[in-house]
Amino acid sequence: MKQIVLNIRNGEKNTDIAFPCVEEELGKALASIGLVNAPSPKAYVTEVVEPDALCLLESKVVDLDEVNYLAKLMDSEDETEKNTLFAVTACEGYDTSKELINLHFNLGCYTLVQPTDDAEAVGRRYMYSMKPCMTMTEAANTDFEKIGKDLLVLKKGIQTDYGTVFRNEEVEGREIYDGQVFPCYHYTGEELLCVEAEYKDKKEYLYLPEEPMSITKALHRLGAEKPEDCAYQVEDFNADSKEWRARFERMVQSENIFDVNAVVKKINDADMELDKLEGVVKYTGDDSAKVIAKLAEHINNFTYISEVGSYKELGRRVVQNFLLDDLPKEFEKCIDYEACGEIFANKFKGKFLNGGFVYMSEGKSLEDILSDADMRMGEIQ
Numbered sequence: 001m002k003q004i005v006l007n008i009r010n011g012e013k014n015t016d017i018a019f020p021c022v023e024e025e026l027g028k029a030l031a032s033i034g035l036v037n038a039p040s041p042k043a044y045v046t047e048v049v050e051p052d053a054l055c056l057l058e059s060k061v062v063d064l065d066e067v068n069y070l071a072k073l074m075d076s077e078d079e080t081e082k083n084t085l086f087a088v089t090a091c092e093g094y095d096t097s098k099e100l101i102n103l104h105f106n107l108g109c110y111t112l113v114q115p116t117d118d119a120e121a122v123g124r125r126y127m128y129s130m131k132p133c134m135t136m137t138e139a140a141n142t143d144f145e146k147i148g149k150d151l152l153v154l155k156k157g158i159q160t161d162y163g164t165v166f167r168n169e170e171v172e173g174r175e176i177y178d179g180q181v182f183p184c185y186h187y188t189g190e191e192l193l194c195v196e197a198e199y200k201d202k203k204e205y206l207y208l209p210e211e212p213m214s215i216t217k218a219l220h221r222l223g224a225e226k227p228e229d230c231a232y233q234v235e236d237f238n239a240d241s242k243e244w245r246a247r248f249e250r251m252v253q254s255e256n257i258f259d260v261n262a263v264v265k266k267i268n269d270a271d272m273e274l275d276k277l278e279g280v281v282k283y284t285g286d287d288s289a290k291v292i293a294k295l296a297e298h299i300n301n302f303t304y305i306s307e308v309g310s311y312k313e314l315g316r317r318v319v320q321n322f323l324l325d326d327l328p329k330e331f332e333k334c335i336d337y338e339a340c341g342e343i344f345a346n347k348f349k350g351k352f353l354n355g356g357f358v359y360m361s362e363g364k365s366l367e368d369i370l371s372d373a374d375m376r377m378g379e380i381q
Contacts, residue, residue, distance in 0.1 A: 003074040004067060005049035006057070010035050014046055017064075019071035020187070023213040026064065037213065039220035040065060053086035053162075056095035065217060066097035072187040073104045084112040087162040098179045105176040105183070108132075114163040122157075122164075123148030130168045181221050184235070192264050194236040195252055199224045205235065209265035212258060227257045241274045251289055259289035266296035276304040279354035284366060291370060298369045306356040314357050315341030 002018040013033035017026065027037035035043060041064045048055045057067075074082060085103055088110050094100055111129040113122045123144035128134060134142075151157060157164035176183050184205045186194065191207040199222040206215055215227075224230050232252040237245040251260050267277065280295050280302045281287050295302075308314045315337035344350075350359030360366060 001075055003071040004051070004054065006043075006045050006062075006067065007047040007049055008033065008043035008064075009046045010043065016049060019068050020075060021068060023211040026068070027213070030064075039217045051086065053089055054100070056089065056093065057097070060095065062097055066101065069182050069185075070097055070101050070104070073101065073185065075187070077104070080112060081107055083162040084110055084165070087112055087158075087160040087165045090160050090162075091158050091165055098177060101177045102173075102175055106173045109168050109171045109173045111166040111168055112163045113157070113166065119148035119152060120145040121148065122151055122166075126151060126166055126168070130170055182218075186236075190238075192238055192268050193234065193248055193260075194238075195257070195260075196233050196235045197222060197224075197230045197257070198232075199230045206257070206261075208261050209268045210261055212261065215257060215261060230257075232257060239274060241278075243278055244274050247287060255289045259293070263289050263293045263296065266293050270296060270299055272296065272299050273304075275306065275354060275356070276302070279304045279356055279358040282353040283351055283358040284370070286370075294369055298364070301361050301364050301369065302358060303361060304356050304358050308357050309352055309355065310338075311341030311345065312338040313341070314344060314352075315339065318344050 002020070004019040005016055006019070007014055007016050008029075010033040015029050015032050017029040021029075023037060026041070030037050030041060030043070033043075035041065042061050043064055044061050045057050045059065048058050074085070077085065084107050085100070088094070088103055088107075089100065092099075092103075094103060108129060111126045113125050121144075123142075123146065127142060127144060127147060131138075151166060157166045181202050181204050184194075184196075184203075186207065188207075191209070193208040195206040195208060197204045197206055197218060199219075202222050204218040204222050206218055219227060219230065222230060234245065234249045234252060237248060239245075248260070251263070267274070277292075277296060277299060280299065281292055283302070284291065284295065305314065305317055308317055315335075319335060319337065319340055345357070345359075348359035350357050
């Protein structure tokens with residue numbers, strides 16, 4: 001869901017752009033006014049179309065990647081959190097995207113209360129914002145009404161259009177974003193692979209599959225000139241496969257990160273079963289990133305029969321699945337399943353691998369599929 005809409009200008013040209021957005025959308029918007037989507041793209045903001053609370057960004061040159069990251073953070077906020085961010089922005093006069101990003105990570109330093117005439121509600125929200133994990137016993141022994149009355153009498157709150165803001169003095173604020181590298185944040189939570197990239201004690205996180213430009217920008221924020229300047233490790237892998245996690249852990253340390261991204265994109269786009277791809281990879285005997293990407297692209301040229309480990313088991317599955325769907329049991333003693341399986345395996349030159357049987361469909365050879373696998377699939381832009 002779009003959270004921020006800016007009108008940006010370059011010379012006589014201007015355009016609206018809504019955040020969060022993907023790199024392709026950002027690139028098109030910038031191109032329409034004669035700008036280029038490069039690392040740390042900046043533009044002059046003529047108007048904050050929405051939300052009004054961020055109007056302090058107007059008449060300033062802003063980093064659009066920071067705005068995009070802020071919008072992703074806001075997309076995860078509930079209504080109270082968002083109103084707290086808006087209220088504190090007004091109180092503190094925050095007018096940079098860096099300040100707003102850090103404010104998101106420090107919303108626990110503030111309490112927003114509505115309505116202010118309900119002392120018990122004021123006290124309850126104030127205490128729970130400072131101690132979210134308060135036990136039922138602690139809550140029962142806490143006089144929320146008294147705390148709320150004390151806060152209102154002392155006039156510690158600041159009235160805003162979004163409610164009354166209280167500063168939680170016992171909670172210390174921290175600078176999470178240093179203005180250079182973005183803190184880890186799983187925006188969609190749907191990435192297959194999260195990779196930590198480190199360069200000179202700085203860390204960025206890549207959420208693969210990612211647009212190549214996003215990776216380029218992350219490496220630029222780290223200060224790395226080339227992908228191989230960074231050290232990589234798998235932070236998270238969202239699939240139930242120890243084999244593939246281990247393979248990606250090896251891959252990110254030994255291969256170009258853009259090639260690894262290409263593999264993840266092929267797997268993600270095809271929404272394929274990793275067990276089948278594992279069998280196909282073992283069938284070829286090559287688990288380099290470029291080869292795996294080509295295999296994933298042509299996965300439909302392979303057939304994987306799961307849970308067979310012998311000619312007899314293979315023969316039984318072939319007969320039942322391909323010859324007779326409802327084979328009468330009395331016929332079974334007449335069939336030499338082992339011979340059927342061996343004939344089938346030899347005809348299609350298949351292999352027993354990864355708990356199943358892998359073979360290629362007729363019409364395209366493995367050599368055809370891998371003929372351009374040595375082509376470079378990704379490079380830093």
